[in-house]
Amino acid sequence: xxxxxxxxxxxxxxxxxxxxxxxxxxxxxxxxxxxxxxxxxxxxxxxxxxxxxxxxxxxxxxxxxxxxxxxxxxxxxxxxxxxxxxxxxxxxxxxxxxxxxxxxxxxxxxxxxxxxxxxxxxxxxxxxxxxxxxxxxxxxxxxxxxxxxxxxxxxxxxxxxxxxxxxxxxxxxxxxxxxxxxxxxxxxxxxxxxxxxxxxxxxxxxxxxxxxxxxxxxxxxxxxxxx
Amino acid sequence: xxxxxxxxxxxxxxxxxxxxxxxxxxxxxxxxxxxxxxxxxxxxxxxxxxxxxxxxxxxxxxxxxxxxxxxxxxxxxxxxxxxxxxxxxxxxxxxxxxxxxxxxxxxxxxxxxxxxxxxxxxxxxxxxxxxxxxxxxxxxxxxxxxxxxxxxxxxxxxxxxxxxxxxxxxxxxxxxxxxxxxxxxxxxxxxxxxxxxxxxxxxxxxxxxxxxxxxxxxxxxxxxxx
Numbered sequence: 001x002x003x004x005x006x007x008x009x010x011x012x013x014x015x016x017x018x019x020x021x022x023x024x025x026x027x028x029x030x031x032x033x034x035x036x037x038x039x040x041x042x043x044x045x046x047x048x049x050x051x052x053x054x055x056x057x058x059x060x061x062x063x064x065x066x067x068x069x070x071x072x073x074x075x076x077x078x079x080x081x082x083x084x085x086x087x088x089x090x091x092x093x094x095x096x097x098x099x100x101x102x103x104x105x106x107x108x109x110x111x112x113x114x115x116x117x118x119x120x121x122x123x124x125x126x127x128x129x130x131x132x133x134x135x136x137x138x139x140x141x142x143x144x145x146x147x148x149x150x151x152x153x154x155x156x157x158x159x160x161x162x163x164x165x166x167x168x169x170x171x172x173x174x175x176x177x178x179x180x181x182x183x184x185x186x187x188x189x190x191x192x193x194x195x196x197x198x199x200x201x202x203x204x205x206x207x208x209x210x211x212x213x214x215x216x217x218x219x220x221x222x223x224x225x226x227x
Numbered sequence: 228x229x230x231x232x233x234x235x236x237x238x239x240x241x242x243x244x245x246x247x248x249x250x251x252x253x254x255x256x257x258x259x260x261x262x263x264x265x266x267x268x269x270x271x272x273x274x275x276x277x278x279x280x281x282x283x284x285x286x287x288x289x290x291x292x293x294x295x296x297x298x299x300x301x302x303x304x305x306x307x308x309x310x311x312x313x314x315x316x317x318x319x320x321x322x323x324x325x326x327x328x329x330x331x332x333x334x335x336x337x338x339x340x341x342x343x344x345x346x347x348x349x350x351x352x353x354x355x356x357x358x359x360x361x362x363x364x365x366x367x368x369x370x371x372x373x374x375x376x377x378x379x380x381x382x383x384x385x386x387x388x389x390x391x392x393x394x395x396x397x398x399x400x401x402x403x404x405x406x407x408x409x410x411x412x413x414x415x416x417x418x419x420x421x422x423x424x425x426x427x428x429x430x431x432x433x434x435x436x437x438x439x440x441x442x443x444x445x446x447x448x449x450x451x452x453x
Binding site: 028029030031032054055078079080081082084086087088090091097099100101102103104105106107109110121122123124125126127128129169170171172173174175176177178179206 | 321356360
């Protein structure tokens with residue numbers, strides 16, 4: 001009863017991504033981003049992408065490669081100070097950038113996955129990041145209406161998947177990955193290890209398998225690799 | 228300008244003074260530490276009753292990892308490799324900011340470009356700089372129960388950072404509760420900035436010159452300890 005239909009090689013998985021796609025990518029700095037999927041996306045040269053991620057790695061490193069390659073049309077995220085090429089590209093008018101407070105960004109992704117189109121948060125009220133957004137008072141405090149953020153594809157990283165696609169994560173590599181798994185129309189996960197059904201403690205599963213469409217094992221063995 | 232307190236000494240003094248604030252409370256506390264001087268606060272916290280939260284999804288952050296113990300999947304929000312403490316836990320980013328927004332974080336310690344007389348803080352972007360990012364600063368200043376700013380008293384070229392009104396883009400309005408610099412400790416009390424402790428290197432007159440913001444002086448003014 002393992003779901004062999006979910007096992008893809010990295011090239012097969014990448015073939016599902018179209019130019020102009022909105023892609024969520026998990027990770028915080030260099031922790032917990034799907035390294036091999038991002039490398040393959042950079043090698044593919046697919047263009048006009050909207051990348052939704054916490055940050056954009058470092059110049060030419062990790063997600064930074066996608067910008068160096070000129071594959072990005074727009075960014076939606078939180079913190080690009082680790083990659084000064086982002087501010088450069090934005091100032092030159094080469095890319096659009098939408099900045100959100102980190103907690104708002106996380107919640108907007110969560111909301112998209114669970115059928116909530118918008119929500120109110122006090123973070124950013126009155127600041128430059130709230131310009132043009134609706135506000136409303138609750139209990140004497142001003143809140144900003146924030147819209148959910150969805151995507152065509154999520155590229156995420158997990159530590160282990162069982163053969164159905166149940167996922168567990170590793171330490172601070174978890175970050176945005178479980179949220180993105182739920183928020184995107186198509187979720188592709190890169191894992192360190194694939195284990196048999198029953199090998200994961202049901203109490204420890206973080207992402208239930210119904211949120212996972214495609215599993216890519218790390219390493220040269222591709223789909224069945226255990227990296 | 229000639230620094231009254233050398234850089235490294237100033238940073239340690241600020242971090243130690245903020246740590247003392249937590250240790251003195253002698254109760255269970257959840258705190259979040261920003262990058263720079265705030266991260267150094269952890270070095271001066273002893274005891275197991277203070278839990279450090281990192282907004283990238285960890286409660287119970289330990290010391291920075293030694294060179295031979297680095298795990299690049301175990302980092303704090305400043306991307307530094309860290310260690311676990313007994314009883315630590317991991318969670319996703321929405322849960323992490325749920326803790327912050329939901330009022331479960333007792334204090335956030337952050338740096339700032341400017342803090343003004345109304346307790347407004349500017350620390351997320353320098354419009355003259357080449358950076359683009361906000362991080363968790365806006366969520367933290369609006370969500371944490373107490374906002375403590377740890378920063379050097381003046382900029383490198385001698386400009387005041389405690390100002391009458393912030394000129395740089397605001398991170399949060401009237402959110403700051405306490406400001407610790409190497410020259411003084413200030414609290415916002417009933418909407419007023421009050422000097423509670425002063426460093427031995429400065430007179431009150433000198434401090435007034437170095438501080439653009441107007442402040443009241445506590446009747447019980449103490450010396451800022453080292």
